[in-house]
Structures are given as structure tokens and as C-alpha cells.
Amino acid sequence: MAKPTSTTTCSIRDTARGANAARRLAGLLVACATVALGAGCRPASVPAQNQPVVRLERPPRLKPDYTDLVIPPNIAPLNFVIQETGRVYRVSLQGEGGEPIEITTRQAAVSLPLKPWRQLLAANRSGAIRLQVRAQDRDRRWTQFATITNRVAAEAVDPVLIYRKIYASHNTWSVMGLYQRDLETFAERPLLENHRFGYQCCHCHTLRQNNPNAATVIIRSRLHDNRLLVVSDGVAESFRGTVGFNAWHPSGRLMAVAISKPRLLLHTARNDMREIAELSGWLGWLRPGDTDIHPIPTLVDTNRLLAFPVWSPDGRHLYYCSAPNPWTDMTRVTAESPSTIKYDLMRVGYDVETDQWGRPEPVLLVRATGFSVAQPRISPDGRWLFFCAVAHGCWPTYDPASDIYGVDLHSGAAAGNFVWRKLELNSDQCESWLSWSANSRWVVFSSKRSSPLFNRPYLAHVSADGRCSKPFVVPRADPAAYDFELRTYTIPTLATGPIPVPQRALAAAIRQPNRPSLLIPGEQAAGKPTAATGRPAKTGERDWPTQ
């Protein structure tokens, strides 16, 4: 990778007006030293005014594809690899304001300097930056590609991205971890690596409205019992018990939890052979500091599978996914049964002051949409609800056909009819695990568009009318890093800051013995308060047989 000051860079030219003379001198010295030391690394010839340049109408091929984007004004440099033949490349970035960045390199991988990049973005906030690439071939002829223009949004993205990195696992897992990435730089810090608690599973981290100081992480552990890890006001504590996806009420006074029983199914010929079916699923709630999980009284129905609770930002509705439960009679289950499960999008009212739950209301029904709804996410301003639409089930992350759709909740509530539409950010591969920025102008999501197996985090701008810009992969210092990264990025979640609890405290909370158990209805009666298996077991119920 070529960095402007690295030995592989042959010259750095900052031709802007008023450029710092000392920096130029230093650059010159570095270049001279490089020439003196580096075998075969000679200073690149810069196209002179009278030197013929072949101009192509097409833009250069870049990897990652950082063309025609809307980018946050606080994003880290969009480093890229030029996928054009050349012995020397000359890259120029400039906007209406600020000093341009010019780099000449023999390497196809281009690393943009952080400070000038920041200055350029700041100077062109709400404007545009233009990227021009020229390549010199072996005959020292220059080719200039069409200019790439990326717009810089006015709204910043949340500075921290939290995600889990894990191998593309099936039934078993080994090394994994939750990481916090500073989106303004390339710094990545482990939040919770599973070697800290015996290589057990940590997943499904959730924040209350992007607040890093109100977070939950689910732990699956044979060593320390399954737990719900709660971070609140700088303190981490864990509760023994098996809960699934959860959602904090915006007031922080209660949390909705899904109690589910997911099972991995294997496809015989599908490209991504994994599929997860929920064998049971019901929704409950608990108050912080309490261990009793109460069923939501108006949602007690064993004939339905409920999943993915999410609160509206005003806290007056809990949205969730709901499907008929085909597992009530296991004797009638066939290999086709999982493909018959389709989830509606529903909501239930809640009054936090009186602690009263309303009746379930349909938002999007399968009979109208034809698809199954999963992972609904509501923008913090309460206007947009984005969700994954899949052919069946509620685990889009393994479904190549999973796409992200959107609903305008304001207009839908006013008209009494929620209208959905497929968003512009989709690809022909799986999109899933969406998360909103605190200002409702950015979304991050996992996408397999660059590889049908490995999720990568993508950012996209959402305009005031709900239109999404072209997504781009979260930049890395080494622009080719995703090309050999064997771990997949799941549940990317934007946060307004890093989670303030150190990893040792999180790990200690997980390892801490004698923690209270979550009291899950049905399990108390079975005498198994900690080994949660979902809703109360029914007579004759058995597991879905999987290999």
C-alpha cells in the first residue's frame, strides 16, 4: 500500500497555494531518500503541459467502488485500489474549498492522508469533491479517466460503529468479538472478544437510540451460562438466562425481549446453504434492575411466532414481526414447512405512564406484501421504518434475496395505510442488519454484495424524503483489507460514542458467578429458571430435526 510518506511513494506534491514550505521540503527529502534507497523506484514523471494525455470518457475502476457517493463530512479517508493498468498513478482530489490532495504513486493502492482529507471534507461540507485519476503506462504515456464526483453531506454520521466479526460459521463457533470502529479514523478497538470468557458466543448488541451508555449484549455460554449483559451508566452487569433480540424503551424504563428458539437448517443446493427457523418465539418485557420477564399481555398467543421487537422513538408503539406457528403440530412438519413461514409487521401500543399495553395492529401484512418482514428498524426521528423483506422466515442474513424496504410512518399513520417501497441501496445479494444514525440521515447495514458469503458494513445517506444514496463500504486503512478478510461483519450498529465500559469489566461481568437469573415464564414451572428454552413447552413438542 502506498502512503504518501512511505518508501514506496516516489513523490508527494502538494501544489495548493500557500502550501507549507517545510512540509514540501520534507516530502522532497523523503522522495529523494526513496530514490536513493529504493531499487527500481524512480520518481514518477508528471504529465507536462505539452505532454499528450489520452482522455477516457469512463471513470477509473476503483475498489472499493467509491464513485458517485454521498459521504459523511466526518468519514475516514476513502482509500482505494486503482484497478487500471499503469506503472505510475496520479490521483487528485479537490473541491470548491480547501486544499487539494495530490498523490503520485507506483502502487495501485492509494492511501489518502488523514489530516488533509479531513480539511478537504470540512471545507466542502454540503459540496462536492472531485477525484481525478491518471495512469502512466510502460511507454510513459498518460491516460486520464473521467472525473469522479462525490457529494459531501451536511449531516455527520455517528462517529462509532459497533459490529461483530466472526467466521462464516454454521452450528459451532470459535473466535469472535465485538469491535468498536472509529468512523472518523481507522482505529478499531475490541469491545468484547470472546477469548476473554472461554471462546463463548457474544452477539446481538443493542443500543438505546444510539446511546453507548445503554447497551445490551447477548451471551451464549456453556461455561458461564447464557446471559444478558447490560451496560448502563458506565456499569456492566449480567443476568443469567436465555433471551433473544431486545429493545430498550426510549425512556429506559423497560426493555422488550424476544424469547425464541432458533434452529439452523441446511439447504442442499442453495448458494448460502444456511437458514434459520424460529421454532418458538414470544415477546416479553422487563424493567432494568428487575429479573422478572413478563409476557406482553396482549400478545400471548402460542399460535403465533413473534420476533424482532423495536420501539418507536416516542415509545408509544412496539413494532414486531409475527407469523403463524407451524410447529404446533410437529407431526405435520415437512421439509417445506420452513418456507411457509412468513412474518407480518405488527405493532402494539404502550403507555409508559400507565403501563398499559394496547391491542396488536397490523402494519404490513403478508397477504398484501407477499414477502416476510424481518429486522424492522425505525429512524430516531420516527419517520422511517426500514426492514428486510425476504421470501420466508425472519433471518435475512442468510437469504441472498433479502432486500431492504422502507415505510413512511408519518404519512402511513396519517393515511391509515402504510406503503412500502424497495430502497435504492439494494444489490442482488443479501442486505441485512440495518442501523440508523442518531440524526436519521445515515444508515449502516451488512451487505454481501462484494461476496455472497461475507457480510461487510455499508453506509448510505438517507435524504429528507427517504431516498437513499449509493451505499459504500466502510473504509479501511488498507483498501484491499476486505479482499482477504475471512471474518464476516454482522450487526453493524451506529453509536454516538464508544461504549464507556472497558473490556475487562464486560468480561468480568460475564464471568461473575452467582448473578441473578432472569425469571422466564414457563421455565420456573419446569424448575429450570436459567436454562431458557423459550415459551412454555407444550406436550408432545419436539425439536425440528436438523443434522
Add this chain to the structure above:
Amino acid sequence: MWLCLWRWVDVSLIYHGGGEIVDFPVFFWGGSFFSDVVSHVGGAGRYLAALLAQSLNAAWLGAGVLTAQAWLIGTAGAAVLRALGCPGLMLVRFAPALLLMALYGRYAHFSEAVTALGIGLLAAVVWLRFSPGLRWARLVVLVVSAVALYCGAGAAVVVFSLMTALVAAGRGDGVLAVLFPLALAGLVPGLAGWLLFGLGPGEAFSALVPVSGERVSLKPGWVPLLVGLFALLPAVGSGAVLWRMLSRRTASTASTSAPVNVVPGTSPVATPQPRPARLTRARTGHGAHAPSRRRAWPFWRWTLQTAGSVLAAVGVLFLAHDRQLQTVLTVDRCVYEGRWADVPSAATGHPPNLYVTAALAQAAFHNGQLTRELPAVRKPGDLLLHDQTRRAHWNKAWLYWDLGYVNQALHHLAEAQEFCGPQPALLRRLAVIHLALTNLPTARIYFNALTRVPFHSAWARAYLARLDADPGLSNDAEVARLRRFMLRRDSVQLVWSPEEVLTLLLEANPQNRMAFEYLITCRLLAKDLKGFARDLERLDAFPGTALPPLWEEALLLAANQPGAPPDLRQRSVSPATHRRLAQVLQTIQACGGNPETAARQLAPTHGQTYFYYYLFNP
């Protein structure tokens, strides 16, 4: 040691792993792997250990590296012992090498632990040679060394601290000089772990355990060897120091009671005692043996030492060598590399092992023997390794790969990767399987990752180049084979019997010969003659294939079953098979219908026939 590890143990089997060795370190060139590893306590040592471990890809090179590590530990240990002034214990320096031999003979590989031990001892030797003279400078260097060792190599700080403390005690440097390194070993992990790595006290100190950074599976037999490896030198050193201290005390007691020369008019003066041997001699590298004696018998001494060490090495390896595991690993490597002709010889005298048996059946198919002889499996399910243990994923991956059941192979590869780590053998197969699935971007990621693995880079680059030239990779034989056999009809897989799996493969491609022979073999093993007769119809997909004797025998039995389909009788069965059946029936009649007697009589002549299996095998 080098020869033994290379030729006898064949340490490249450790690298291969075979699903048995789940803790072999992976290594990738490049900054991201480096920063990932080094950002943890002991990361630098772990990185070095992982890099050195890659040498095991080639047995001769790996044996050389392991021998060099053992030599380093032995030499450094000897230097420390010399510094302690116990030249009589010099033979102890060979003990770590013998312990390492015992570990490698059991195909255990504690790369990080051994590297940490080596680094700790090396640091102790450097300290002994180059420690500054000023006391404050010594303290500073000690602190810096301890912090660096803890951060870089975890357990090395314990070794270093113990050795420096022992040497200080041996020199008689005073209590402070002894306690200070020990105190460092107690304080540095907590402080450095907390300040530099954000570790809690428990985590910080757990990094001192030699295997803390590795996902090791400690087998009971390995623990004493590992403990011995780490504890031997400190224990011997402590013993030596205690002995010296006791002898010194005895000497001083003796001196106080010795007669005093009293010269009239002068004060009484004790007889001067010779100073005990100090580090000065050790520092110059000289032993304490009488030089004249050493010079007198240099050749014999060298010969005896060499012969002794060779004998000791051979003896240790003879006792510790796990031949059964060697067989399992060798067979698995033959299967992985497709060296089918070598499998039977590699499995000679194999223990009753499910994986070896299944591999023999697989090799029998490739060697054309599966139709001639029933494999020695316990039950038909063993052919497809219908075993729910985690360990089975590794072998299932190769088996389903061979059968062309791409998704199942992919599943088992993914599972094996979880508990063995991203081992190159798995990554290579994953890359090619994704090629077969026309999952080119994913395949490229695996190939790109492999370009960063020592010894696999060239293979991956060659594939990438071919992929660039021909994205469909239509002329790759293996990819074409997998694509030809892979399932096309998608469904969610429930628990299937081996016969169902094989039928599914044959429905996808009736010319999948391996699936066909396996299916027929399953039917024969299960004595399912109806199923055999039904599936034998699939033989038409292989025109020109004659019925092997084993199948003829089964066909004869099936045709004589009540309700057998009439077309069975149209298949020709050789007169010899008819004669064999007649002989078997005559023998049974002659034995008066007693099956045990008949079985005994028929075993020598008809033991390999299907008649015998069908009638007498329980």
C-alpha cells in the same frame, strides 16, 4: 533429534492436523494479522511462534526448527546452570529436548509455550552476560525487561524472573536482588496488563500460563510434560542454590569452630577460607571440571555423550511415540492429497478407528476394490461417517468433497474451520468449493487469504491467475467434477440416512460412480437385498461395467428372494458364482444346519464372499 522428528515422527503430520490437532497456530503475512496478534499480551511471542510453526509444512524444515528451539532452550538452560555454579548438572540441559521429543512424539504442539520458554531463557542469559554494573541501572533494566517480556511473550517473564532470582541467590547478591525479580513477576502482569492492555487482574495473570493465548486442547498425558518443561530448570536451579547455600553455611559454621592462630602481641585472625566459585567463572563460559581430565578423554567423553543422548532420544521417542495417532494422521493426509494407493499401506495395523476405516473404504473405491470386497465398517452409516461428534467434520469434509456433495462438504469445512481455525488445508478446499458454486468473489477472498500463508502462496496465486484468465474455470478438472456431481434441486435438509444421501446424489447425476458404489455397498452391508436389487438398475448408467463377483453373489441371493423382480433373473451371473453358492449350501447341509460349525468350515474358503457375510455376519 532432527532426524527422529523428521523421519520417525514426521512432524509435518502436526501441520496437517487431520482434525486431531485442533490448536495448530495459523499465520498470515501482512499488517492486519500482525496487529491483531500483537495487540494482545504475549502477542509478539505468539506471532513468532506461529511463524516458526509454519515450518512444519515440510517435515525436514519443521524438524530443524523444533530442534533449533530445543537447542536454544538447552543451551540457554546450560548457561544459567553454569551461572549458578552447578556444572555437575550439565546433563540437565538435555532434558528439555527430551521432553520436547516426548511432546512431539505425541503430536502435541505448544508452539507459543515453547517459544515463550525460549525467549525467557534467552533473556535470562542476556541478562547474565550484559547486565549493567550499577545497581540502579540493573533495577531499571530488570523492570524494562520484565515489562517487555510480559507484553511480548507472556509466560517468558516468569521464566526470566525465576532465573534471574536464582542466579542472584546463587551469587549471594543479597535478599533484595533475589526478591526484586520475583516481585516483578508478581507486579508487572497486573500493572502492565491493566495499563497497557486493559486487563483485569485475573486476565492479566492468566496470561502467564504458558498456553493461555492458544486455544489448546490439553490431553491428560501432555500436561506433565509441559509442566516438566517449564518447571525443570527452575527446580534444578533452586535445588542447586539451596544446596550451595546449605554447604556454604556448613562451611562457615566449620570455619567459626576452626582453631585460631594466635600470634603473641597480635589480634586473633581466622584462617582464610577459599571463596566459593562465583559467577566470574561462569561468565567467561568455563566449566568447573578439571581441565586436565577433560583434555585427557575428549574423544571418549564426546562419544559417550553423543551415544547417550542418541539412546535417550530414541528411548524417549520409543516410549512416547503415539503410533496410532500417526496412522490416523498419515491416512488422513493421503486422503486429503488423493494418494489413494498409499492409504492401505499407511493404514497397515491401524487401530479400530472410524476415520481410518472410512478412509480405507474411500481408497478402496478409488483403487477399484470397493466392488470386490466389503469394507470393514461396523455399520453402513460408518461409510459416510454418520457420527455426530465435532471431530468428524474434518473427515466428512473430504468424504463429501469426494462424493461431490458440495453443500455438505462446505458445511463440514465451515464447522471444521471453527474448531481447527482457518488452517490452509481447509481454506484451499473452501476456495475451490466456492469456485464450484460459481461463488467467485468468495473464492477470491479465500485465495487472497492463502496468498498470505507461507507455503501456500504460490498455489493460490496460480489459481488467481487462472481465474483471471478464465473466470468460469471451465477447464479445471476438480471444479468441473464438483459441478458435474453437485445437487441442483434445493431443499432443506432433515436428518437423512446414508442411503438417502447417496440416492439424492445419484438423482442429481446418475453417473456419479462413487455415490453408486457407495449406495450398493451400503445396501450390501445392511443386507438390504431389495434395495440392492432396486439400486442395481442404476448400473445402466455405466455401460460396459461387468458385475463384480461380490455383486453377483448378492444378485443371486436377491433373485432367490420371494417377490424378487423378474428382470433380476435376466442379469447374467457367472457359473462360478452359482458353484460357490452351491458349495456354501452343501457345507451348511453337511453341518446339519448348525451355523457356527458351517461358518467355521466356510471361513477359510468363502470368508470373503457375500454369501458368507449375508449368512453368518451378525
